[in-house]
Structure formats: structure tokens, C-alpha cells
Amino acid sequence: MKKIVFILIVLITLGIQAQTSEELGLQIAKAAEQADLGFNSSTVNLKMTLKNKNGQTSERSLTTKTLELTDDGDKSLIVFNSPKDVKGTSTLTFTHKVGSDDQWLFLPSIKRVKRISSNNKSGPFVGSEFAYEDLSSQEVEKYTYKFIEEKGSLVVVEQDPVDPKSGYTRRLVTYNKDKGYRFEKVEFYDRKNALLKTLIYSNYKIYKNKFWRAATFTMKNHQSNKETILEFSDYNFDIDLSEEDFTQVALKRIGS
Amino acid sequence: MNQKIIFNGIILILFLSFNSLNAQDEEKKSNQDFELEIEAEYRYFYDDAAFNNQKQHFPSIAFTPEYSLNWNKGYEALNFTGFFRLDVDDERTHWDIRELYYQKAKNNWELNIGLKKVYWGVTESNHLVDIINQTDAVESFDGEDKLGQPMVQFTYTTNKIGSFDFFYLPYHRKRTFSGEKGRLRFPLVIDKDDLTYESAAEEWRQDVAFRWKHYFGAFDVGLTHFYGNGREPLFTFDQLGNINAFYPVINQTGLDLQITHNAFLWKLESIYRSAKAQDFFAMVAGLEFTFSNIDGNGLDIGLLGEYLYDERDELALNALQNDVFFGSRIAFNDTQDTSILIGGISDLESSSKIFSIEASRRFGSSWTAEVEARVFSNIDFNELILSNFREDSFLRFSISKYF
Numbered sequence: 001m002k003k004i005v006f007i008l009i010v011l012i013t014l015g016i017q018a019q020t021s022e023e024l025g026l027q028i029a030k031a032a033e034q035a036d037l038g039f040n041s042s043t044v045n046l047k048m049t050l051k052n053k054n055g056q057t058s059e060r061s062l063t064t065k066t067l068e069l070t071d072d073g074d075k076s077l078i079v080f081n082s083p084k085d086v087k088g089t090s091t092l093t094f095t096h097k098v099g100s101d102d103q104w105l106f107l108p109s110i111k112r113v114k115r116i117s118s119n120n121k122s123g124p125f126v127g128s129e130f131a132y133e134d135l136s137s138q139e140v141e142k143y144t145y146k147f148i149e150e151k152g153s154l155v156v157v158e159q160d161p162v163d164p165k166s167g168y169t170r171r172l173v174t175y176n177k178d179k180g181y182r183f184e185k186v187e188f189y190d191r192k193n194a195l196l197k198t199l200i201y202s203n204y205k206i207y208k209n210k211f212w213r214a215a216t217f218t219m220k221n222h223q224s225n226k227e228t229i230l231e232f233s234d235y236n237f238d239i240d241l242s243e244e245d246f247t248q249v250a251l252k253r254i255g256s
Numbered sequence: 257m258n259q260k261i262i263f264n265g266i267i268l269i270l271f272l273s274f275n276s277l278n279a280q281d282e283e284k285k286s287n288q289d290f291e292l293e294i295e296a297e298y299r300y301f302y303d304d305a306a307f308n309n310q311k312q313h314f315p316s317i318a319f320t321p322e323y324s325l326n327w328n329k330g331y332e333a334l335n336f337t338g339f340f341r342l343d344v345d346d347e348r349t350h351w352d353i354r355e356l357y358y359q360k361a362k363n364n365w366e367l368n369i370g371l372k373k374v375y376w377g378v379t380e381s382n383h384l385v386d387i388i389n390q391t392d393a394v395e396s397f398d399g400e401d402k403l404g405q406p407m408v409q410f411t412y413t414t415n416k417i418g419s420f421d422f423f424y425l426p427y428h429r430k431r432t433f434s435g436e437k438g439r440l441r442f443p444l445v446i447d448k449d450d451l452t453y454e455s456a457a458e459e460w461r462q463d464v465a466f467r468w469k470h471y472f473g474a475f476d477v478g479l480t481h482f483y484g485n486g487r488e489p490l491f492t493f494d495q496l497g498n499i500n501a502f503y504p505v506i507n508q509t510g511l512d513l514q515i516t517h518n519a520f521l522w523k524l525e526s527i528y529r530s531a532k533a534q535d536f537f538a539m540v541a542g543l544e545f546t547f548s549n550i551d552g553n554g555l556d557i558g559l560l561g562e563y564l565y566d567e568r569d570e571l572a573l574n575a576l577q578n579d580v581f582f583g584s585r586i587a588f589n590d591t592q593d594t595s596i597l598i599g600g601i602s603d604l605e606s607s608s609k610i611f612s613i614e615a616s617r618r619f620g621s622s623w624t625a626e627v628e629a630r631v632f633s634n635i636d637f638n639e640l641i642l643s644n645f646r647e648d649s650f651l652r653f654s655i656s657k658y659f
Contacts, residue, residue, distance in 0.1 A: 050591050058591045058621060084291060084658035085624045086593065100518075102471070110400050111375040115476045119519045120548035123556065127591040167549070190552075224553075239329075244364050247413050248469065253361060256324070256335055 025145025025157045032181035033140050039211050041067045041241035045234045050128050053225040060086075060126060065239075065254075066137075067246050073097050074137040075246040079254045080126075090255040092246060093118075095137035100163075104248055106255040113248050122167025129197060129219040129228040131167055134188075143171075153178040169193045179204070182212035190223075197221050207237050269334065269358045269370045286327035293320040297654040301439050303647040311437045316343040320354075333359045337404075341395070347435030348394040354404045366411040371404035374423075376467060376480055378514040378523045379540040381562045381581035381601060385510035385525045387482050388465060390429040397440065397630055403429050418470025425463040428453075428485040428503065439648045444499070451489050452502045454532065461485050461505070474517050480510040490533055504531035519546050523562070536567040542581070554589030560599070578604045592618045606636035622659070628652040 046062045061082045067075040073095025080089045088108030095101050101118040121133040143159035150156075159171045167190065174185040183201050190196040203215035217230040244250065299314040318341040326333035337354040357370025374388040389402035406427045413419040430448045434441035455461040463484020470477055486506040491499055508529040515522040526539035542562025550557060560583035568577065583599030594617040601610045611631040618624050628651070635646035 052591070083618060083621050084293075085618060085622075085656065087291065102516075110402075111373045112377075113375075114378070115471070115514055115516045115521070117516055117519050117521065117546060117548075120546065120556065122552075123549035124554040124589050127554065127589055127593065167552075242363075243415065244413060247419065248471075249366055249411050249413050249419055250361075253333075253359070253366065254330070256333070256355075256359075 021147040022145060024147035025159075026140075028147065028155055028157050028175060028177075028181065029140050029143070029145050029159070031177075032175055032183075033138075035180035035182075036211060037068075037070070039068055039208070039237055041065070041237075041239055041245075043234075043236045043239050043241075044213075044232050047231045047233070048126070048128060049229045049231070051227040051229070058083075065241060065245065067241050067243065073101070073139045075243075076137065077246060077251060077254055088255040090251055091116075092248065092251040093136065094246075095139060097139045097141040101136065104251055106251045108255045111252065111256075113251060119165060121163065121165050129221045129224075129226055130230075133161075133163075133166055133168075134199070134219075148172065154184065155181075167191065168196070180206075180210070180212050182214070195222055205235075207235055211237065269356055286325060287330075288325040289323070291322045292659040293322075293656050294318070294659070295320070295654050295656040297652065299650050299652045301648055301650045303649055305439070306644065306647040307441070307443050309436045310439055310441075311344055314344045314348075314439075316341060316348070318342075331361045335359065345394070345435045345438030347432055348438055350392075350394065350432060352392065352403055354402075356404070364413045366409075366413075368407070368409040368411075371406050372409065373402050373404065374407075374409070376478060376510070376512060377525050378476070378512045378521075379525045379542060379562055380523075380544070380560055380583065381542070381599070382525075382540045382564055384527045384538055384540060385478070385480060385512045387480075387487055387508060387510070388423065388425070390431055390487050392432070394432050394434055394438070405429065418468060421465075421467040421469070423465040423467075425465060425484060426460070428459040428461060428463065430459070430503070431487070431489060439650065440645055442644050446501065450501070453485060454502055454504045455485060459485070474515050476514045476516070478510075478512040480508075480512075482506070482508045482510075486529075486531065490531070492533065504533055506531045519548065520544070534568070538566040538568070540564050544585075546585075549589075554587075556585075556587045556589060558585035558587075559583075560585065564601075580604060603636070603639075606639065607634040608636045608639055608642055609633040622657060624656045624658075626652075626654045626656075628654075 043063065043065045046064060048060045048062065050058050059082070060080060063079050063081060065077040069075060076093050078091045080086045090106040092104045093101055103116050103118045105114045105116050107114065122131050124130065125132050125135055142162055144162065146158040148156040148158055153176055155175045155177050157173050157175065159173055161168055168188050169191060170189050172187040173183060175181045176184050182204060185201065186199040187195060188197040198220050200218045201214035202218065204212050205215060206212055213232065213235055215232050219228045221227065295318040297316040297318065301312050305312065318339065321338045323336040324333060336356045339354050340351040341349060343349045353371050355372050357368050357372045359366065359368050375386055377383050377385040383399060389405045391399045392401040392403050395401035405425060408424040410422045411419055430451060432448050433446040436445050453459065461484060465480065465482040467478060467480045484505065485503050489501045490504045491501045493499055506529050508527055510527045513524045521544040523543065524539070524541045526537070528537050540562050542560065544558055544560045546556055546558040548556045562581040564579045564581060566577040579601050581599060581601045583597065586596040588594040596613065596615040598613050603609070611633060612629065614626065614628045616624060616626045631649045632646050635642050637643050
């Protein structure tokens with residue numbers, strides 16, 4: 001009898017889990033989105049260090065401006081400050097919750113603004129281990145979800161990209177539910193479902209008593225043994241940017 | 257360019273900048289930045305010269321200093337880019353103020369006063385719509401180097417119907433042609449000062465231009481109009497074979513359109529230019545398709561195809577009257593930003609072809625190297641303009657250091 005009860009409990013638990021792991025995953029993703037709502041706009045400086053498998057490094061520095069939108073995805077402006085030969089090269093991205101993003105590139109040498117395809121999601125961003133899709137705005141609608149496990153305050157959710165052009169079959173995201181559902185770690189599985197990269201978030205700081213931002217992102221590629229480290233500094237949440245700071249005119253201005 | 261206007265212009269811009277810098281004491285936090293590029297270049301024309309006194313080897317050095325100062329949270333700025341090149345060809349030895357302007361942005365408008373560069377257009381093989389700046393014709397063959405244009409530019413951006421640019425262009429700058437020792441010239445050396453104007457006001461004709469630019473969904477569209485001294489000189493030939501060259505007063509309406517759909521970019525540029533001596537239509541239409549991240553390592557290969565038409569036929573200065581362009585852009589997306597652009601333009605009515613390859617790569621953090629080749633192949637003797645360049649295929653190497 002005890003055995004039957006036990007089996008029943010196990011079955012029911014499994015049943016509930018099978019029914020709700022998608023819902024639970026989505027719920028966590030939404031909770032994370034909710035926790036980060038209301039930052040309006042921010043700017044941050046970013047130092048990117050690229051390490052090849054022999055340990056040789058090269059650096060670039062950028063400034064990113066972000067404008068939070070609730071009815072659609074965020075808008076962002078990225079400008080390169082170094083290497084000096086690409087200084088002023090800038091991108092303007094309008095993220096969309098559904099469908100492909102709109103993106104423009106400014107080339108400072110000839111002052112040209114060029115609309116570019118956002119098709120290349122899986123390609124590396126300026127030779128780094130970050131793909132374009134790793135750096136774009138994290139909208140809930142871009143993935144489907146599956147709750148995996150909970151260990152203390154850490155929650156692991158599998159995220160499957162909706163877009164078939166993504167370079168991944170799935171990502172395993174570790175959230176910290178006690179710290180505003182901030183990301184602690186992301187593991188990326190390639191199209192063959194082999195572990196490709198691990199991204200670790202560290203040196204977290206809280207801004208405005210609400211917004212957790214990691215000062216360091218460490219992305220390790222397990223297949224190529226290359227590594228990219230992003231170091232964020234001078235976060236500013238009081239900049240009060242508006243839509244007018246995210247236009248093609250503003251793109252030219254920031255790159256000049 | 258006239259020394260006096262440069263001087264007066266500089267005074268005006270500095271006055272505006274510092275006046276406004278002082279007025280903004282509470283927002284005084286300013287950022288400044290200085291950068292210098294020094295480029296060593298060597299061009300080698302491997303065919304024997306077509307005309308007397310033309311050289312084959314062209315070592316050269318160029319300096320590009322840049323200074324920028326911004327304040328008021330970046331909404332006000334002073335930007336400067338200078339340029340100086342020393343070359344074997346006396347005409348290619350030249351200096352220019354590429355940019356020196358004061359900029360102020362507020363909410364949905366932006367004002368620029370000074371010498372500035374403005375680019376319009378979407379296509380790769382020819383830049384028809386782009387007309388604000390005079391081409392620095394001795395600097396490069398592709399016409400992408402420009403001289404600084406004195407202007408007042410006012411931009412108004414709307415939420416729903418795009419942005420509107422208004423330009424007041426008080427001074428025209430003449431195009432420089434290769435000197436006696438230089439390649440890519442006509443049998444007769446053209447001195448830029450010999451070219452005259454249709455307008456009695458000459459270079460001081462007060463010109464205007466307008467641009468509307470908008471995007472909706474996959475479409476990026478621009479409509480432009482320019483009224484003033486043309487940037488391209490008009491060559492007319494009398495019955496005795498004398499060349500008369502001058503800058504006509506033109507009205508030019510331009511359209512540029514790009515549709516960005518997945519990995520496809522569909523592009524169109526067209527212009528209609530009217531002057532007393534000449535009315536014509538010209539266009540470029542084509543597409544760009546990119547196979548991205550082919551090897552999973554970031555290798556992108558883009559394919560380009562464009563058709564070029566110019567109603568001027570053989571009088572078209574750039575000789576692109578009924579041609580097709582094919583090209584490929586290869587970007588390795590590596591840490592050195594290695595990229596290669598290969599292209600060929602073929603005349604559909606004759607044997608004339610121009611091939612080109614441009615490759616660039618960074619070394620360390622502050623060096624870049626470039627290789628370029630342009631090959632004029634089977635140029636038809638009947639090509640009025642291009643036939644002069646049939647012996648002017650060249651290789652170019654350059655190394656730049658950034659400080």
C-alpha cells in the first residue's frame with residue numbers, strides 16, 4: 001500500500017511538473033522582466049577584452065545608451081570609442097518583441113548611415129565571443145520556456161529561441177530569485193545541441209534600489225577556448241533620454 | 257578655397273561655441289578628444305603612361321587630425337577634421353578642412369553651422385544622390401572622399417513622418433583634377449581655376465538643398481532636392497575641338513530607397529538633373545545579399561549586383577552610362593576586422609571593364625593596412641572620358657597609424 005501511495009505521489013508530482021514546467025519557466029521569465037521594469041533609460045561605458053586560445057588579448061571600448069519601451073522592445077545606441085580606426089562607428093537598434101529588429105550602422109569616415117539586415121543573429125559581435133543575439137534586448141517573447149530546477153535562491157530555466165535564425169537550440173539560464181531574478185549564468189547550446197559557451201555575470205551592483213547590473217560578463221567558448229570579458233562602468237540611470245535620442249539623426253550625432 | 261572665408265568661418269564657429277559654452281556654466285562638464293591619423297601610401301601605375309610627364313610611382317603621406325569638444329550632455333559640440341596630403345603629383349598635394357562646425361541639438365531639432373560632410377544614398381557602385389559636398393577627386397577614384405562644405409543645416413525630426421533637413425550652402429568649392437605628373441587625367445591638364453561658372457555670382461552663389469528621410473517597416477526612403485552650382489563640371493566641345501568646362505546652375509531631384517528584407521537589401525537611387533545646357537535622368541538599382549556566419553566563426557560573404565544607367569551617355573563624367581556592377585564583400589569578423597571588397601563594372605555596350613579589389617586589416621590596436629587595385633581592362637577607344645585612363649590601372653598600399 002505504501003508503495004502504491006508513493007508511486008502515485010511520484011506520478012502526480014511528475015504530472016504536475018510536466019504540465020507546469022513551461023508555465024513555470026514563463027512565469028520566471030516574466031518575473032525577471034517585471035523586476036527590471038521602469039529603468040526608463042541608461043548609459044554605460046563598456047570595455048571589451050577579447051582573448052584568443054593562446055591568451056593574447058585585444059581591447060575595444062564602447063558606450064551604450066538604452067531606452068526602455070514597454071509596448072515594444074527597447075531602443076539602443078552603441079558607439080565605438082576604440083580601436084581608434086573604428087572610433088565613431090555606431091549602431092542604432094530598435095528591438096521588436098515579435099519579428100526582426102531594425103538596425104542602422106553609421107560609418108564615420110564617409111558619414112554614411114546604412115540600414116543593415118538584422119538577419120545575422122548568430123554571427124560574432126566585432127570578433128568577440130558574443131553573438132549579436134546575446135547582446136540584444138532580452139524580450140520575453142523571443143523564447144519559449146521550461147523550468148528545470150531550483151537550488152536555494154537559484155532557479156534554472158531552459159529557454160528555446162523562437163527565431164529559427166538563432167545560433168542556439170537552447171540556453172540554460174540561472175536566475176537569482178532573491179536578487180530581482182538577475183541572471184547569474186547562461187549556458188548556450190549550439191545547433192547540434194552541444195555546449196558552446198558559458199556566460200558568467202559577476203560584480204553585481206544595485207542601482208536605484210531596484211536594478212541589478214553586473215559589472216563583469218565573462219563569456220567562455222568551450223569549443224574554441226576563446227574568451228571575451230565585458231567590463232561595465234559609469235552606469236547612469238538619471239540621464240533621462242527620450243525617443244529623440246534614438247533616431248538616425250542622433251546616430252550621426254553620436255558618431256561624429 | 258579662399259583664405260578669408262575660412263578665417264571668418266573659423267572665427268564665427270569658435271565664437272558660437274565658446275559663447276554658448278560660457279552660457280552653460282551649470283552644465284559645464286565638457287569632453288574633448290584629439291586624434292591623429294598618419295597614413296603612408298604608395299601607388300604604383302604599372303602600365304606606361306599615356307601622356308607626357310605622367311609618373312609611375314607615387315609615394316605619399318597624409319595627416320588627418322581630429323578634434324572634438326562636446327558639452328551640455330553632448331547636445332552641443334564643436335567638431336574639427338583637417339586633412340593634408342603630400343604627393344608626387346602637385347595637385348594631389350593638398351590640404352582641406354573636412355569639417356569644422358558647431359552643433360546644437362535640442363529635443364527634435366538639430367542645428368549645424370560650419371564646414372561639414374553630409375552623405376546621402378544607399379547604393380555601392382555609384383553615388384548619384386549624394387550632392388552636398390564636392391568630391392575630392394584627386395584623393396581617391398571611388399569618389400567617396402569629399403571636401404568640407406560650408407553650410408547651415410537645420411534638421412527637424414518628427415515622430416510619424418520622418419526627418420526634414422534644410423541646407424543653406426553659401427559657397428561652392430571647385431573640383432581638383434590631377435596635375436601634369438598625375439595619372440587618371442585627360443591629355444590636357446585641367447587647372448581647376450580655369451573652370452568658370454554659369455552663375456554670375458560664381459562660387460558665392462547662395463545655394464539651397466532639402467532632404468526628407470523616413471523609414472517604415474522594411475523601407476528606408478529619402479527624397480532630396482538641390483538648387484545651386486552643380487558639383488560636377490559640364491564639359492562641352494565646340495566644332496574646333498576646344499573644351500569648354502564650367503559649373504552649371506542645376507536643379508537636381510533625387511530619390512533613394514532601400515528595402516531591407518531578411519538577408520536581402522534592395523536598393524535604388526535615381527536623379528533628375530536639369531540645367532540650361534543639359535537635362536538628364538540617371539539611376540542605380542540593385543541588391544545586396546549576405547550569407548552570414550557561414551563557418552560558424554563569423555565569416556560573412558555578401559554578394560552585390562547593381563545596374564547603372566545615365567542618360568548623358570558618353571558625357572557622363574564617371575562613364576557609368578549603361579553598365580552592370582558585380583561585387584562581393586567578405587568580412588571575417590575577426591579581432592583584426594579583416595575585410596575584402598571585390599568588384600567589377602562592365603559596360604553593356606562596349607568591351608570596357610573596370611575591376612577593383614580593396615582589402616583592409618588592423619594590426620595591434622593602432623595600426624591598419626590597406627591594399628587596393630583598380631584595373632582598367634579593354635577600355636573602348638570610343639569612351640570619351642574613360643579612354644583617357646586606359647593605361648592607368650594601379651596598385652595601392654597604405655599603412656595608417658592612429659595616435
